[in-house]
Amino acid sequence: MEAAILRLDLVDPLISGNKWFKLKHHLAAAEQAGARGVISLGGAHSNHLHALAAAGKRFGFATVGLVRGHAVETPTVLDLQAFGMELHWLGYAGYRARHDADFWLPWRERYPHLFPVPEGGGGLAGAMGCAEIVEQARSQLGVLGWEDYDCWWLACGTGTTLAGLVLAEAGQHAVIGAMAVPEGHGVESNVDALLREGSRPCAKWTTEISEYADPAKSSCLKSRPPYSLLDASLGAFAKTDAQLLDFIRSCERESGIPFEPIYTGKALLALKQSVQEGRFAIGTRLIFIHSGGLQGRRSTDVAADLRVSPPT
Ligand SMILES: Cc1ncc(COP(=O)(O)O)c(C=O)c1O
Numbered sequence: 001m002e003a004a005i006l007r008l009d010l011v012d013p014l015i016s017g018n019k020w021f022k023l024k025h026h027l028a029a030a031e032q033a034g035a036r037g038v039i040s041l042g043g044a045h046s047n048h049l050h051a052l053a054a055a056g057k058r059f060g061f062a063t064v065g066l067v068r069g070h071a072v073e074t075p076t077v078l079d080l081q082a083f084g085m086e087l088h089w090l091g092y093a094g095y096r097a098r099h100d101a102d103f104w105l106p107w108r109e110r111y112p113h114l115f116p117v118p119e120g121g122g123g124l125a126g127a128m129g130c131a132e133i134v135e136q137a138r139s140q141l142g143v144l145g146w147e148d149y150d151c152w153w154l155a156c157g158t159g160t161t162l163a164g165l166v167l168a169e170a171g172q173h174a175v176i177g178a179m180a181v182p183e184g185h186g187v188e189s190n191v192d193a194l195l196r197e198g199s200r201p202c203a204k205w206t207t208e209i210s211e212y213a214d215p216a217k218s219s220c221l222k223s224r225p226p227y228s229l230l231d232a233s234l235g236a237f238a239k240t241d242a243q244l245l246d247f248i249r250s251c252e253r254e255s256g257i258p259f260e261p262i263y264t265g266k267a268l269l270a271l272k273q274s275v276q277e278g279r280f281a282i283g284t285r286l287i288f289i290h291s292g293g294l295q296g297r298r299s300t301d302v303a304a305d306l307r308v309s310p311p312t
Contacts, residue, residue, distance in 0.1 A: 001275060001284040003153070004144050005257065006137050009264075009292040014058070017292015018161045019051035021129040022121035027055065029125060030115035037062025039107060040117040041090075041098055044074045047293045048120045053083035064088070064111055068095040075298040122160040127194045130164025137287055146285055149173060153271050154289035155180055155232070155263035159187040161291065162227060163194035171226045178232035178267035185237075187229060232270035238262050244269055257290070260297035264290055 008017045015023070030038050037056060042049035042065065049065045056063035063085040067077070071089045080087060090098075097103055104116055120126070141149065152169075156162050156177035165175045179187050234241055240261045248265040252258055259265040271288060274280065 001280045003286045003288050005288045005290050007290050009290045014054035015051045022126040024129045025125035026117045035115035036113040038117045039064040039114040041066040041119045043068040044072050045076045045296045045299050047296050050295050053080045053085035057083040120158050122158050124197050126160045127164035130161045131168035134168035149285040152287050155267035156187050159191035163191050166227045167198045175227040177229045178270040180263050181237045182233045183231050232266045260293045263293050
């Protein structure tokens with residue numbers, strides 16, 4: 001088989017990976033609503049908050065971050081502050097309440113001029129921004145000498161990026177998601193909900209996904225979902241082990257491409273294992289999405305371990 005890596009980590013030094021794609025419709029909606037900025041949520045290492053704060057600084061809008069846990073100074077948090085994001089630490093119980101119906105009320109009252117962006121830039125707006133990744137990759141197939149490809153492989157945290165690809169592909173190519181969280185942690189149901197929402201004729205972005213606008217043409221969703229999810233978490237979100245770190249180190253040494261241990265490193269390791277298990281037919285052409293997240297690896301306790309020497 002052949003695999004090509006779509007280097008979304010290179011699209012921008014700060015708003016990198018899948019982040020711009022996930023944010024673009026949210027930011028457009030904020031502008032349309034006449035908001036002066038955005039308010040969102042994430043952890044103390046959040047790639048999402050990092051990209052959002054960087055976007056706020058670059059494009060001149062206010063950003064407020066509701067952060068999980070108690071105040072800590074991670075490299076990410078220091079950047080958020082340097083980018084001008086105002087932070088509120090919610091504690092752990094406070095952060096768990098983010099799905100409650102009245103969670104946003106006090107924040108909307110306090111910041112009526114800010115537009116709320118869901119955690120991780122999720123929702124259908126996030127997914128539909130990611131749908132554009134498909135077109136971008138297809139336009140570059142000639143560089144590889146490929147006329148077509150068979151499937152996608154990418155890391156999943158909420159499944160928003162994967163849902164965008166599935167909607168854009170409309171059954172043409174399979175999409176395989178390597179979950180950074182164990183099974184049953186919400187990815188499956190989130191993807192399902194996004195696909196249902198995105199395939200409703202009245203969905204806001206259906207013009208971009210016309211095949212799905214007609215249920216008769218989109219039966220593939222009901223019969224055989226053109227995507228699959230596998231557990232690449234190694235038992236828990238952000239859990240690492242020596243094999244993963246060795247793998248990331250050797251990949252980086254051999255290819256010069258940096259991966260981090262939370263999303264992309266685990267996804268690539270899972271791909272390698274699937275290939276070794278013979279799960280792909282000979283001649284399969286696969287596109288692996290490098291979804292970025294490299295800022296987050298500074299704060300892992302393995303950061304020093306991952307610093308590799310240049311190829312000899
Ligand atoms: C680097 C990186 N890759 C992949 C993902 C997973 O994206 P999604 O939540 O859309 O599944 C994330 C989380 O947002 C991420 O930060």
